[in-house]
Amino acid sequence: MxxxxxxxxxxxxxxxxxxxxxxxxxxxxxxxxxxxxxxLIARGHLLIEDLPGVxxxxxAHVIAHVMGLDFQRIQFTSDLLPTDVLGLSVFDRExxxxxxxxxxxxxxxxxxxxxxxxxxxxxxxxxEAMEEHQVxxxxxxxxxxxxxxxxxxxxxxxxxxxxxxxxxxxxxxxLRIHMGYPGQKAERELLSGADRRDxxxxxxxxxxxxxxxxxxxxxxxxxxxxxLLDYIQAILQFSRNSNSFEFGLSPRGGLALLNAARxxxxxxxxxxxxxxxxxxVLPSVVNHRLLAVRGKESDMTAADIISQTVPIP
Amino acid sequence: MSTEGRKLWALLVGxxxxxxxxxxxxxxxxxxxxxxxxxxxxxxxxxxxxxxxKLQRIGLLLLAVLIMSLSFGxxxxxxxxxxxxxxxAFLKMLEINGKRxxxxxVYVDYFLIASHFFHAQSPWIAVYVFAAVIYLTSVLILxxxxxxxxxxxxxxTMAGRxxxxxxxxxxxxxxLFPRIPGPLWGLPEDAQAAVTGLGNDMSPGxxxxxxxxxxxxxxxxxxxEIPPHADLYWRGPVFSRYDGQTWRADNTSRxxxxxxxGSESETDIIQYTxxxxxxxxxxxxxxxxxxxxxxxxxxxTRELQLLNxxxxxxxxxxxxxxxxxxxxxxxxxxxxxxxxRLPGVGYLNEKTIALARRxxxxxxxxxxxxxxxxxxxxxEQPFVYxxxxxxxxxxxxxxxxxxxxxxxxxxxxxxxxxxxxxxGIPARIVAGYQGGEKNPVDQYLIVRQSxxxxxxxxxxxxxxxxxxxxxxxxxxxxxxxxxxxAIEERDQLPGILLAGDSIFLKARYHWDSFxxxxxxxxxxxxxxxQFELFRKLGFENADWQxxxxxxxxxxxxxxxxxxxWIFRQGEGxxxxxxxxxxxxxxxKLAKAGIGRNNTEGPxxxxxxxxxxxxxxxxxxxxxxxxxxxxLRYGTAGSPAQQKHFIKRVQNFTxxxx
Numbered sequence: 024m025x026x027x028x029x030x031x032x033x034x035x036x037x038x039x040x041x042x043x044x045x046x047x048x049x050x051x052x053x054x055x056x057x058x059x060x061x062x063l064i065a066r067g068h069l070l071i072e073d074l075p076g077v078x079x080x081x082x083a084h085v086i087a088h089v090m091g092l093d094f095q096r097i098q099f100t101s102d103l104l105p106t107d108v109l110g111l112s113v114f115d116r117e118x119x120x121x122x123x124x125x126x127x128x129x130x131x132x133x134x135x136x137x138x139x140x141x142x143x144x145x146x147x148x149x150x151e152a153m154e155e156h157q158v159x160x161x162x163x164x165x166x167x168x169x170x171x172x173x174x175x176x177x178x179x180x181x182x183x184x185x186x187x188x189x190x191x192x193x194x195x196x197x198l199r200i201h202m203g204y205p206g207q208k209a210e211r212e213l214l215s216g217a218d219r220r221d222x223x224x225x226x227x228x229x230x231x232x233x234x235x236x237x238x239x240x241x242x243x244x245x246x247x248x249x250x251l252l253d254y255i256q257a258i259l260q261f262s263r264n265s266n267s268f269e270f271g272l273s274p275r276g277g278l279a280l281l282n283a284a285r286x287x288x289x290x291x292x293x294x295x296x297x298x299x300x301x302x303x304v305l306p307s308v309v310n311h312r313l314l315a316v317r318g319k320e321s322d323m324t325a326a327d328i329i330s331q332t333v334p335i336p
Numbered sequence: 337m338s339t340e341g342r343k344l345w346a347l348l349v350g351x352x353x354x355x356x357x358x359x360x361x362x363x364x365x366x367x368x369x370x371x372x373x374x375x376x377x378x379x380x381x382x383x384x385x386x387x388x389x390k391l392q393r394i395g396l397l398l399l400a401v402l403i404m405s406l407s408f409g410x411x412x413x414x415x416x417x418x419x420x421x422x423x424x425a426f427l428k429m430l431e432i433n434g435k436r437x438x439x440x441x442v443y444v445d446y447f448l449i450a451s452h453f454f455h456a457q458s459p460w461i462a463v464y465v466f467a468a469v470i471y472l473t474s475v476l477i478l479x480x481x482x483x484x485x486x487x488x489x490x491x492x493t494m495a496g497r498x499x500x501x502x503x504x505x506x507x508x509x510x511x512l513f514p515r516i517p518g519p520l521w522g523l524p525e526d527a528q529a530a531v532t533g534l535g536n537d538m539s540p541g542x543x544x545x546x547x548x549x550x551x552x553x554x555x556x557x558x559x560x561e562i563p564p565h566a567d568l569y570w571r572g573p574v575f576s577r578y579d580g581q582t583w584r585a586d587n588t589s590r591x592x593x594x595x596x597x598g599s600e601s602e603t604d605i606i607q608y609t610x611x612x613x614x615x616x617x618x619x620x621x622x623x624x625x626x627x628x629x630x631x632x633x634x635x636x637t638r639e640l641q642l643l644n645x646x647x648x649x650x651x652x653x654x655x656x657x658x659x660x661x662x663x664x665x666x667x668x669x670x671x672x673x674x675x676x677r678l679p680g681v682g683y684l685n686e687k688t689i690a691l692a693r694r695x696x697x698x699x700x701x702x703x704x705x706x707x708x709x710x711x712x713x714x715x716e717q718p719f720v721y722x723x724x725x726x727x728x729x730x731x732x733x734x735x736x737x738x739x740x741x742x743x744x745x746x747x748x749x750x751x752x753x754x755x756x757x758x759x760g761i762p763a764r765i766v767a768g769y770q771g772g773e774k775n776p777v778d779q780y781l782i783v784r785q786s787x788x789x790x791x792x793x794x795x796x797x798x799x800x801x802x803x804x805x806x807x808x809x810x811x812x813x814x815x816x817x818x819x820x821x822a823i824e825e826r827d828q829l830p831g832i833l834l835a836g837d838s839i840f841l842k843a844r845y846h847w848d849s850f851x852x853x854x855x856x857x858x859x860x861x862x863x864x865x866q867f868e869l870f871r872k873l874g875f876e877n878a879d880w881q882x883x884x885x886x887x888x889x890x891x892x893x894x895x896x897x898x899x900x901w902i903f904r905q906g907e908g909x910x911x912x913x914x915x916x917x918x919x920x921x922x923x924k925l926a927k928a929g930i931g932r933n934n935t936e937g938p939x940x941x942x943x944x945x946x947x948x949x950x951x952x953x954x955x956x957x958x959x960x961x962x963x964x965x966x967l968r969y970g971t972a973g974s975p976a977q978q979k980h981f982i983k984r985v986q987n988f989t990x991x992x993x
Contacts, residue, residue: 246970251969295970296969297938297965302937330935335935335936
């Protein structure tokens with residue numbers, strides 16, 4: 024095929040190594056792992072929605088380790104303040120001036136655990152940082168490290184005292200995935216194997232920051248043909264005109280779909296994007312952005328409706 | 337609600353929408369059976385009842401046939417036909433099984449909704465029919481909307497848009513489809529139910545019964561000023577035979593063709609166009625004397641009656657030139673005798689004859705004197721113009737002239753004619769309409785049934801037939817301004833005549849103006865009108881062959897336009913030869929039973945395809961799909977690569993055959 028493949032070949036090899044390394048920890052969840060990496064490569068943020076204990080934190084841990092990112096975990100609680108996330112200035116008596124103590128957000132990979140338990144104020148502090156890739160504290164704007172990748176988790180069971188993210192905020196996450204329970208075989212392996220945390224510690228680091236940035240920019244440049252853009256536009260049009268959804272996809276949603284499809288194609292080793300790549304990321308991109316109209320084919324998700332209705336040009 | 341249930345409800349609403357307006361018109365048992373079946377169908381949809389089994393269905397069908405034959409005695413004709421079709425549509429709904437039956441019901445509905453035009457052609461009906469057609473189309477959309485992505489409003493909008501898009505074709509058909517005058521397009525006989533209007537004969541009460549109807553007889557548009565009210569004598573049937581009770585038309589000289597030559601002086605000529613509502617008779621109405629008539633087949637009889645070869649069963653339009661004076665006139669001897677004849681013994685009215693003879697002696701040879709004497713008699717005796725005259729005996733003229741002296745125009749005209757004949761002056765009765773109301777909105781004349789009138793004509797040797805209206809002598813108001821000012825019993829007149837200058841009346845005039853145009857341009861768009869339109873467009877010799885050719889050409893043009901438009905829409909797809917070749921590839925495979933679903937990407941398609949093809953073909957197909965993927969989604973290949981790909985597809989599809 025084209026030359027880009029050869030250029031990328033080494034990167035792809037490393038990516039495969041990373042995937043299989045992560046796969047040793049997160050068992051039987053190849054698709055979720057790939058999507059998580061897709062999200063990272065597409066420079067987006069990831070929302071994992073699932074019950075506690077299905078390996079959300081472990082996934083964040085192992086990605087941070089394998090990809091060579093420094094990792095911070097923020098456990099969101101109802102009394103968490105924005106400054107607890109962003110950091111604050113403390114008066115330094117010795118030097119007689121204010122010194123900024125950066126919060127946990129100044130890391131490459133943030134795990135924002137149970138984001139829906141924090142107050143909207145704290146949530147929006149995080150969401151703003153995600154969007155801007157910088158934080159402004161006490162009038163000073165400070166850039167966040169690059170790459171900057173947030174994995175937020177949300178418990179889908181709406182308990183008392185939680186603040187589920189509104190749809191408009193969900194749009195800020197490039198992808199949303201569900202972990203789901205492990206399969207029989209994976210479960211057995213998990214039960215009989217060693218402690219995952221220890222295994223991560225012993226694992227080899229595959230990527231470093233420089234390599235990861237290269238990966239991101241290479242994926243960004245992946246070829247997209249007019250025919251594929253036609254398909255994405257058809258999807259956007261359908262989501263806006265069809266009766267199945269409360270409202271259509273935003274332009275940001277369209278970009279999200281394109282970037283995610285690109286990163287997915289890149290991970291799959293393609294040097295161009297085909298409609299199947301779009302379809303592969305479709306559920307993770309659109310299901311949290313589109314609200315299927317109630318009372319209609321309730322068992323079909325937005326992605327199902329789209330991929331079964333929109334013809335491929 | 338299940339999709340199936342939704343479809344059935346939509347169908348039920350559709351059939352009620354279509355048959356509902358028929359219910360007041362069809363016999364009660366038919367309506368009752370329809371409504372019972374409606375309830376049954378609703379119960380079936382709600383799972384409260386089961387569909388009728390075979391035996392029940394046969395029973396229902398027999399019941400339907402029984403009801404039809406008891407109510408109508410036939411299954412043929414307009415009313416029986418639509419009634420039976422309604423019952424059959426409901427029966428079909430009862431036994432719906434699958435998609436095909438649903439489509440059948442919708443198509444029957446389409447037919448039924450069109451048959452509303454057999455009954456009436458008013459703008460209201462047209463609006464209703466349009467709405468129903470849009471609804472039925474939305475039901476068809478529901479049937480094809482497999483993913484249920486459209487709600488009712490969206491479906492209706494879509495159907496409306498489709499109907500709107502079809503209007504150019506509708507207009508082409510409306511304007512160009514050959515209107516063949518003749519029985520082919522005629523309504524079945526039972527459609528010609530009785531309507532109000534002048535009859536074939538006249539006896540006391542036959543005109544005054546019309547006075548109470550505000551139905552429109554015809555409308556007239558004049559070229560130039562509307563003549564004064566007193567000149568507006570619309571001639572209809574002529575009655576010259578009298579048996580002592582009833583005046584009848586004499587048909588003996590009908591076949592003789594007459595051409596009138598008018599004085600042709602500018603001031604005497606009146607040109608106008610009449611739009612006649614159907615009255616189920618042959619005659620047309622015109623002012624004295626119709627010298628020129630545009631249109632085909634019309635005839636003028638010796639009695640100066642305008643006749644249409646067929647009964648007027650639909651809105652008819654004709655243009656007439658009338659001349660106030662004639663330059664040629666004559667009277668055959670047989671006609672003179674006919675118009676002098678008095679009824680036989682028992683109905684002789686001796687006192688009347690004596691009175692007429694007295695005038696004749698007084699006047700000598702001067703016929704005009706006699707007429708003046710007669711009119712003076714009517715003027716000076718205490719005659720009353722009334723809607724409710726007392727009954728008359730066998731010697732009706734004697735009773736009326738000397739005793740009751742209360743009557744309506746038919747009394748006055750017949751008494752006058754009787755007197756004239758008794759005095760030896762040929763005379764006859766002319767029935768028709770007198771006057772009319774001007775529509776201030778659109779400057780045309782509305783002639784209602786309430787303007788029905790009868791007057792007399794006498795033969796004067798030096799002038800010809802001369803109109804004499806004895807009613808004018810009794811009640812000049814009737815002729816000068818109209819019935820509403822002339823009559824005692826105003827409360828028996830239709831409200832419209834008494835409404836005065838209210839907003840209501842203005843609205844009525846606006847509405848009438850609209851429905852007049854509707855009659856002129858839509859309902860009355862017949863062959864003449866069609867030819868007239870084409871003459872105006874510059875096609876002098878339009879004939880129906882030309883119209884068919886024109887229709888075909890316009891259809892091709894519209895088709896070409898739509899095709900071009902679709903092509904433009906699809907250009908994005910088809911500018912890519914690779915895509916075209918791939919579509920052909922998929923199309924050929926579809927013929928082999930493994931077509932591509934249009935939402936399937938190439939590799940999805942291949943994974944489905946692989947198992948179903950022979951290994952060798954699968955290999956080639958895989959290669960083709962791989963090449964396609966690279967050429968279409970990768971960096972577009974060189975023209976040589978594209979050609980190569982197309983070639984491969986051709987080879988593959990050739991072998992597939």
